[in-house]
Amino acid sequence: MKLSKDLSAFCARLGHEFGDPALLIRALTHSSLSSETRPDNQRLEFLGDRVLGLVMAEAVLAQDPHAPEGTLAPRFNALVRKETCADVARAIDLGAVLKLGKSEMMTGGRRKNALLGDAMEAVIAAVYEDAGFDAARKLVLRLWADRIATLDTDARDAKTALQEWVQARGQMPPDYVEIARSGPDHAPVFVIEVRLASGESARAEARAKRAAEQAAARALLERIDGT
Incomplete structure (x- = not known):
């Protein structure tokens, strides 16, 4: 399967070339456009949320080896919350390649935190499925690098x-x-x-x-x- 020009450009922004492009297309397909022959990204989102969580748990532990759980938990939450995922998605202009139904298109779906955050998690899972955990881990650490480096010592809500x-x-x-x-x-x-x-x-x-x-x-x- 050959990717469109827009999707190829997105892969360049993402920093991953897919061996199985169908995984990327699925990761970008919202349920408003899904069908029997076009699966949506919800299952990938479920998986991507777990991959992201493991990578971020490792990252906050490595950043502060002596911090207690009570300090680590809010830092972790700040990195994995939906709004953070949506901000990362915006940084790579994921919204431009989201595949949405007409109703979501008309209501600004490309700008919604929930849709962007879900799709970002699905893309992480697509990379995991395409190339394994190490590739997904490297991708997440690169895209979240600034946020990890500048994470507040007290990251309470x-x-x-x-x-x-x-x-x-x-x-x-x-x-x-x-x-x-x-x-x-x-x-x-x-x-x-x-x-x-x-x-x-x-x-x-x-x-x-x-x-x-x-x-x-x-x-x-x-x-x-x-x-």
């Missing part, structure tokens, strides 16, 4: 931490407001402001709403912890 902070003081839950959105449809940038009932606020931007919310919460925590 910032939104949860902020929620706990306001609850401890009897305040209303934080309010997250989308202030602006810019960039192309396939790679938007969101500016989110988090506001507390007591008047404190902070803004942050990211390529996914949840990531921007997390960054805004983290910025506000740093501000109020310093007061």
